[in-house]
Amino acid sequence: MANGVTMPxxxxGTYRLREGEECRKAVLHALQVGYRLIDTAAMYGNEEDVGWAIRESGIPRKEIFVTTKLWNDDHGYEQALRAFERSEHRLNVEYIDLYLIHWPVMRARDRSWVALERIYRDGRCRAIGVSNYTIKHLEQLSSLAEVMPMVEQIELTPFLQQRDLVDHCRQLGMVLQAYSPLTRAKMFGDKFLVEMSQRLERTPAQILLRWSMQKGFVPLPRSSRPERIEENFRIFDFQLERDDMDRLDSLESNSRVSWDPSGVP
Ligand SMILES: NC(=O)c1ccc[n+]([C@@H]2O[C@H](COP(=O)([O-])OP(=O)(O)OC[C@H]3O[C@@H](n4cnc5c(N)ncnc54)[C@H](OP(=O)(O)O)[C@@H]3O)[C@@H](O)[C@H]2O)c1
Structure with missing residues (x-):
């Protein structure tokens, strides 16, 4: 990241992993398999379980990168400071690596950003950033920020590449994290993806994750099933050739599976 801190x-991802056993088991398994970045959020209702799994894993804290996010009900300067403290308390993992504004809530987001800058300056998290910000939101933030966000977390897949936004973030020196990188499995039946999967003897999930990494994004796949958690991690032993990357790039169709923030003033 722009401040020299690195991430895996x-x-x-932990969205929709039900609080309690489902989330605990999945995150613990992910850590055992080798994942070292865990993405949670106050809104997911599972920060306590994520924290439990991290402690239970026995992996040294400094080897794990923990992200959580400020939810929409907690915007404003004082509110955001308090929300951060509640996340710290629920996670109970010594420190938070990355704190993000989850959604660009109209008006209130500016004061919240000032709170995140304070949290960062006070050394209470190693990096701060935003999620679901469009170019317009980032331009507006640039005009007031003293510390620019180090990360933007958005939906990114071959079917939704958001090229202008990606370029804009790169010009600002931001790292891009790709959420819903598996299209929530909705595009696994795509003709080209199926053909490529058979030819390369890799699953559609592995191809999508490899594409994401080769684009320079940090994908955040989620699964509740041990065998898929493992499958999704087996992407470090192959590479997509230029032609296949180009074919995947040609699948752009502006298809989203998650929220569209473009209407937020
Ligand atoms: N900042 C934001 O606003 C935002 C928005 C959305 C997501 N996110 C983050 O990004 C993470 C990932 O996004 P996501 O959860 O929306 O979707 P995703 O990772 O694209 O897809 C998850 C879905 O795919 C299935 N799946 C996983 N691996 C599979 C495989 N190998 N084969 C077949 N199916 C598979 C999972 O089902 P099973 O569990 O049954 O395997 C689950 O239903 C989230 O968990 C969250 O941390 C952030």
Missing amino acids: PMGF
Whole structure:
């Protein structure tokens, strides 16, 4: 990141992992398999379970990168400071690596950003960033920020490449994290992906994750199933050739599986 702090090349997503056993088991398994970045959020209701799994894993804290996010009900300067403390308390993992504004809530987001700058300056997290910000939101933030976000977390897949936004973030020196990198499995039946999967003897999930990493993004796949958690991590032993990257790039169709923030003023 722009401040010299590094993050692993891929993370593990935890949205919709039910609080309690489902989330605990999945995150613990992910850590055992080798994932070292865990992406949670106050909104997911599972920060306590994520923290439990991290402690239970026995892996030294400094080898794991933990992201959590400020939810929409907690915007504002004082509110954001308090929300951060609640996340710290629920996670109970010594420190948070990355704190993100989850959604560009109209008006209130500016004061929240000032709170995140304070949290960062006070050394209470190693990096701060945003999620679901469009170019317009980033331009507006640039005009007031003293510390620019180090990360932007958005939906990114071959079917939704957001090229202008990606270029804009790169010009600002931001790292791009790719959420819903598996299209929530909705595009696994795509003709080209199926053909490529058979030819390369890799699953559609592995191809999508490899594409994401080769684009320079940090994908955050989620699964509740041990065998898929493992499958999604087996992407460090192959590479997509230029032609296949180009073919995947040609699948752009502006298809989203998650939220569209473009209407937020
Ligand atoms: N900042 C934001 O606003 C935002 C928004 C969305 C997501 N995110 C983050 O990004 C993470 C990932 O995104 P996501 O959860 O939306 O979707 P995703 O990772 O694209 O897809 C998850 C879905 O795919 C299935 N799946 C996983 N691996 C598979 C495989 N190998 N084969 C077949 N199916 C597979 C999972 O089912 P099973 O569990 O049954 O395997 C689950 O239903 C989230 O968990 C969250 O941490 C952030």
